[in-house]
Amino acid sequence: MDQMKKTISGIRGIFGDDFNLKDTLQFCNNFSSLIESKKCVLGKDTRPSGIMIKEVASAALMKNGINTYNLETVPTPVVFRESRKYGAGLVITSSHNPIEWNGIKFIINGRGINEEELPRIIENQESLKSKIGVEEQISSSYLEDAKELIGKIESNPKIVIDIGGGAAKDFAPILLRQLGCTVSVINENLSNCTRGPDPTSDSLSDLINATSKKEIGFAFDLDGDRLVVVRNGKKQTPDVTLGLGVAKALELGYKQFVLSIDTSISVEKFIKEKGGRVQRSKVGEANVIDLMLKTDAQAGGEGSSGGFILPEFNYCREGILTSGLISSMLGNSKFNEILNFMESYIQQREKIEVDSMFHDKVIEKVSNKFSKEYSEMITQDGIKGIIDEDSWVLIRKSNTEDIIRVSAESNNVDKCNRIMKNTLELVKQCYDEIR
Known part of the structure; x- marks a missing residue:
C-alpha cells in the first residue's frame, strides 16, 4: 500500500518503498517552476538516505537552471532562515517520523508552500529550458542571528540537551554555550541514540535522569524544529514549550498572537492576562503561519x-531558537510561576481508526450530538465543543490517514479523562451506526 503523504507540510514516505529517487526527481523538477529567484538552499537531517536524496534533488533543480546552495546537515529552521535570502529552500527530512522514512519539505520566500502551490509540485510540469545551474557550498549565519535576538544570558543555567541523533547537534549546544549556558549533551549521534525520533511521544527517560541536578532539559526531533522541555524530573507537554515561548514574547513586548485551535487554553489565558490578543487558526504549522501573515501577528x-513561531526570525517551528529564549528566562523569579500555570492544565490527544470514506459522515453525526450537549461549538477545523471556560474537546479528520483525531483539555485530570473517554466512545458509536 502506498503510504506516501503529499501535503503542504511536505512529501514523505518510507524510502525505497513508497518514496524513492524517481519521486525526488519528479517533485524537484516541478518545484523548479515555482522558484522565481532561480536560487534554492538545500539542507538535510541525519537520516542515512538523506545524502542520495539531496544529490538527486540538487541535480533536478540544476537541470532546470536553478543555482543550488548546499548547507549539508542542518536543522530545518536553518534552511528556512537562509531561504529568506535566496528565495527558495528544500529540506530533505521526514521530521519526527521513523528513521526508515524520508521526504522533502518545500520553501518559498522563507515560508512553507501553500494549498495553491502544492498541486504544481505533485502534478507533472514541463522542464524549464535554461542553462544548467551551478552548486555552491555555503554556511549559515543562523547562530549569529539567534544570539543577536536573544542576548547574553547572565545566570549561567546548567542545561542538558537530548539531540536525539538529529541535525540540532551542531547548532543547539553551540548556541546555548555562546549565550552563556553550561551545556551537556546526550544522544548526540543517530547510530547509538537510545530513543525514538519524536520527542513528543517518547518517554525521554534518559533526559529525565540526566537533568536531576540541572535546571532544565531540551529534547529535539531529527530535523530540529520540535522541542520538548524537561523540568524538575518531569517531561512537559508540547503545549508548555509553546507557552514558555509565548511568555518570552510577551516579555519582549509582543501583543498579537496566533494559536492553533488545539493549543492549550492556558496559553490563551496567559496572553490575555498580560494584555495580548489571540486569534485561532486551523491545526497545522502552515495554517498558523498563513494566519500570522494575514494578520501581522508577532508570535504564536x-x-x-x-512549535513556537516568531515570524520576524522564521516562518516555521523554531525548536533551537526557542531553547535559547526559554534559557534566557531561567533566571527570572517568575519562571516557575509561569510553568506551574501552564502545567495546571491537562491535555490528551488520541486517535481512532475510521475509514476515510466515512470521515465526513462521522463528523456530521458527532456534531449533531455535540450541539445538544455543549453550549458553544466551533467548526473552524473539525468540531470543537466548549464545555466550560477551562475545558474543551476537538474532533478532526486526518487528510492522509484512516483516522479521526480527538483532543481534550481541562484543568482537572479526572474531568479530562472523562471527556476523552466519552468522546472516543461517541465517535466509535457513530462510526458503527453508519458503516
Whole structure:
C-alpha cells in the first residue's frame, strides 16, 4: 500500500518503498517552476538516505537552471532562515517520523508552500529550458542571528540537551554555550541514540535522569524544529514549550498572537492576562503561519507539536531558537510561576481508526450530538465543543490517514479523562451506526 503523504507540510514516505529517487526527481523538477529567484538552499537531517536524496534533488533543480546552495546537515529552521535570502529552500527530512522514512519539505520566500502551490509540485510540469545551474557550498549565519535576538544570558543555567541523533547537534549546544549556558549533551549521534525520533511521544527517560541536578532539559526531533522541555524530573507537554515561548514574547513586548485551535487554553489565558490578543487558526504549522501573515501577528504557534513561531526570525517551528529564549528566562523569579500555570492544565490527544470514506459522515453525526450537549461549538477545523471556560474537546479528520483525531483539555485530570473517554466512545458509536 502506498503510504506516501503529499501535503503542504511536505512529501514523505518510507524510502525505497513508497518514496524513492524517481519521486525526488519528479517533485524537484516541478518545484523548479515555482522558484522565481532561480536560487534554492538545500539542507538535510541525519537520516542515512538523506545524502542520495539531496544529490538527486540538487541535480533536478540544476537541470532546470536553478543555482543550488548546499548547507549539508542542518536543522530545518536553518534552511528556512537562509531561504529568506535566496528565495527558495528544500529540506530533505521526514521530521519526527521513523528513521526508515524520508521526504522533502518545500520553501518559498522563507515560508512553507501553500494549498495553491502544492498541486504544481505533485502534478507533472514541463522542464524549464535554461542553462544548467551551478552548486555552491555555503554556511549559515543562523547562530549569529539567534544570539543577536536573544542576548547574553547572565545566570549561567546548567542545561542538558537530548539531540536525539538529529541535525540540532551542531547548532543547539553551540548556541546555548555562546549565550552563556553550561551545556551537556546526550544522544548526540543517530547510530547509538537510545530513543525514538519524536520527542513528543517518547518517554525521554534518559533526559529525565540526566537533568536531576540541572535546571532544565531540551529534547529535539531529527530535523530540529520540535522541542520538548524537561523540568524538575518531569517531561512537559508540547503545549508548555509553546507557552514558555509565548511568555518570552510577551516579555519582549509582543501583543498579537496566533494559536492553533488545539493549543492549550492556558496559553490563551496567559496572553490575555498580560494584555495580548489571540486569534485561532486551523491545526497545522502552515495554517498558523498563513494566519500570522494575514494578520501581522508577532508570535504564536501550535501546541500539539511544541512549535513556537516568531515570524520576524522564521516562518516555521523554531525548536533551537526557542531553547535559547526559554534559557534566557531561567533566571527570572517568575519562571516557575509561569510553568506551574501552564502545567495546571491537562491535555490528551488520541486517535481512532475510521475509514476515510466515512470521515465526513462521522463528523456530521458527532456534531449533531455535540450541539445538544455543549453550549458553544466551533467548526473552524473539525468540531470543537466548549464545555466550560477551562475545558474543551476537538474532533478532526486526518487528510492522509484512516483516522479521526480527538483532543481534550481541562484543568482537572479526572474531568479530562472523562471527556476523552466519552468522546472516543461517541465517535466509535457513530462510526458503527453508519458503516
